[in-house]
Amino acid sequence: xxxxxxxxxxxxxxxxxxxxxxxxxxxxxxxxxxxxxxxxxxxxxxxxxxxxxxxxxxxxxxxxxxxxxxxxxxxxxxxxxxxxxxxxxxxxxxxxxxxxxxxxxxxxxxxxxxxxxxxxxxxxxxxxxxxxxxxxxxxxxxxxxxxxxxxxxxxxxxxxxxxxxxxxxxxxxxxxxxxxxxxxxxxxxxxxxxxxxxxxxxxxxxxxxxxxxxxxxxxxxxxxxxxxxxxxxxxxxxxxxxxxxxxxxxxxxxxxxxxxxxxxxxxxxxxxxxxxxxxxxxxxxxxxxxxxxxxxxxxxxxxxxxxxxxxxxxxxxxxxxxxxxxxxxxxxxxxxxxxxxxxxxxxxxxxxxxxxxxxxxxxxxxxxxxxxxxxxxxxxxxxxxxxxxxxxxxxxxxxxxxxxxxxxxxxxxxxxxxxxxxxxxxxxxxxxxxxxxxxxxxxxxxxxxxxxxxxxxxxxxxxxxxxxxxxxxx
Numbered sequence: 339x340x341x342x343x344x345x346x347x348x349x350x351x352x353x354x355x356x357x358x359x360x361x362x363x364x365x366x367x368x369x370x371x372x373x374x375x376x377x378x379x380x381x382x383x384x385x386x387x388x389x390x391x392x393x394x395x396x397x398x399x400x401x402x403x404x405x406x407x408x409x410x411x412x413x414x415x416x417x418x419x420x421x422x423x424x425x426x427x428x429x430x431x432x433x434x435x436x437x438x439x440x441x442x443x444x445x446x447x448x449x450x451x452x453x454x455x456x457x458x459x460x461x462x463x464x465x466x467x468x469x470x471x472x473x474x475x476x477x478x479x480x481x482x483x484x485x486x487x488x489x490x491x492x493x494x495x496x497x498x499x500x501x502x503x504x505x506x507x508x509x510x511x512x513x514x515x516x517x518x519x520x521x522x523x524x525x526x527x528x529x530x531x532x533x534x535x536x537x538x539x540x541x542x543x544x545x546x547x548x549x550x551x552x553x554x555x556x557x558x559x560x561x562x563x564x565x566x567x568x569x570x571x572x573x574x575x576x577x578x579x580x581x582x583x584x585x586x587x588x589x590x591x592x593x594x595x596x597x598x599x600x601x602x603x604x605x606x607x608x609x610x611x612x613x614x615x616x617x618x619x620x621x622x623x624x625x626x627x628x629x630x631x632x633x634x635x636x637x638x639x640x641x642x643x644x645x646x647x648x649x650x651x652x653x654x655x656x657x658x659x660x661x662x663x664x665x666x667x668x669x670x671x672x673x674x675x676x677x678x679x680x681x682x683x684x685x686x687x688x689x690x691x692x693x694x695x696x697x698x699x700x701x702x703x704x705x706x707x708x709x710x711x712x713x714x715x716x717x718x719x720x721x722x723x724x725x726x727x728x729x730x731x732x733x734x735x736x737x738x739x740x741x742x743x744x745x746x747x748x749x750x751x752x753x754x755x756x757x758x759x760x761x762x763x764x765x766x767x768x769x770x771x772x773x774x775x776x777x778x779x780x781x782x783x784x785x786x787x788x789x790x791x792x793x794x795x796x797x798x799x800x801x802x803x804x805x806x807x808x809x810x811x812x
């Protein structure tokens with residue numbers, strides 16, 4: 339797929355100012371039209387992005403804060419070399435396997451195993467949501483929670499704007515989300531702005547519609563801390579403990595947020611009810627999330643299901659679709675198709691990959707990552723998609739890979755040089771990301787398995803990714 343056509347009828351191309359902002363905000367993953375690439379193991383900017391002399395790279399024994407520039411002329415692995423390195427491991431993985439390895443600098447597929455086969459992706463499905471969000475939304479956009487006047491004297495309306503990162507924690511205590519707005523700040527602004535005594539709080543959840551739980555989610559997912567019912571208003575992603583990422587979730591996140599605001603305002607929380615804000619209601623206060631680009635980075639690193647579902651709904655709204663699970667799934671695939679990707683074979687039920695009814699081909703995951711990791715190409719740059727790469731967990735270092743690629747595991751050579759999105763459900767294991775081989779070549783891979791225990795499959799997928807890091811494969 340040529341990048342000229344890739345942007346031929348895209349939904350949105352960032353302006354020059356926005357593109358400059360996103361390039362400096364996040365870590366640059368690849369630079370130079372001639373094929374030079376830089377991949378970092380944590381969100382830090384490299385001091386020197388100049389060309390390096392070609393040389394074999396020794397994988398770090400422990401994850402490093404950053405990796406230096408890669409050779410401009412690193413040799414390309416051969417298909418035979420990769421087949422020799424990967425085929426035996428692929429054959430040994432039980433269940434159904436699909437996967438491929440791509441050179442993002444040339445777009446060449448170097449290894450594949452039924453890449454057109456659609457399987458349940460688990461959380462690697464978040465790659466589709468993240469890409470659609472960055473293709474659709476401005477990276478500097480934020481999600482805003484407002485309080486406005488109600489129609490009755492003394493009544494205020496808490497209006498959900500889709501931000502699940504609004505935190506109940508006070509100043510000085512941080513929750514799980516980056517730069518989260520605080521409920522106490524919102525309450526302080528409301529008290530200072532309101533005219534007269536506040537006696538009642540209503541909550542407006544009209545931004546989203548339809549069921550709050552998707553088909554294919556399990557009943558245990560909410561108390562188990564994997565997800566909350568999806569509403570446009572919640573505190574700390576609906577967590578009962580805002581400081582613990584895998585805390586159990588409340589079943590009424592919008593109402594819980596309303597009760598918490600009522601307590602901040604000195605109002606009886608038991609009187610909180612649903613309501614609707616008038617279009618011309620006076621705004622009494624507002625707080626905003628971190629920018630979309632930062633939310634995407636956090637989404638990649640932590641695999642936060644609630645944040646993925648909210649961004650999916652925001653994509654639907656921005657594209658004039660229905661802000662429902664179905665509408666969000668349709669608009670994610672439509673945004674990708676409009677950008678030139680081929681979503682054929684993909685079936686989405688949600689935006690997080692938590693549903694067991696999602697189906698995604700490895701080919702689609704690979705093509706997305708190849709576009710994200712492609713070298714800079716002037717006017718056709720895809721640098722606004724870079725938060726997908728910079729947010730990927732680092733093998734043995736952070737996020738959902740912090741406890742994988744152990745120093746005594748067969749996959750140890752991948753520590754610090756594999757960055758990948760994970761995906762795990764019952765009988766589902768997937769891993770998709772980027773890796774630097776021993777010659778300094780940046781490669782993209784996508785591996786998915788269905789039908790076998792993750793306890794068996796995940797170490798083997800890790801080993802395959804690590805094999806790419808230690809193999810010139812020529």
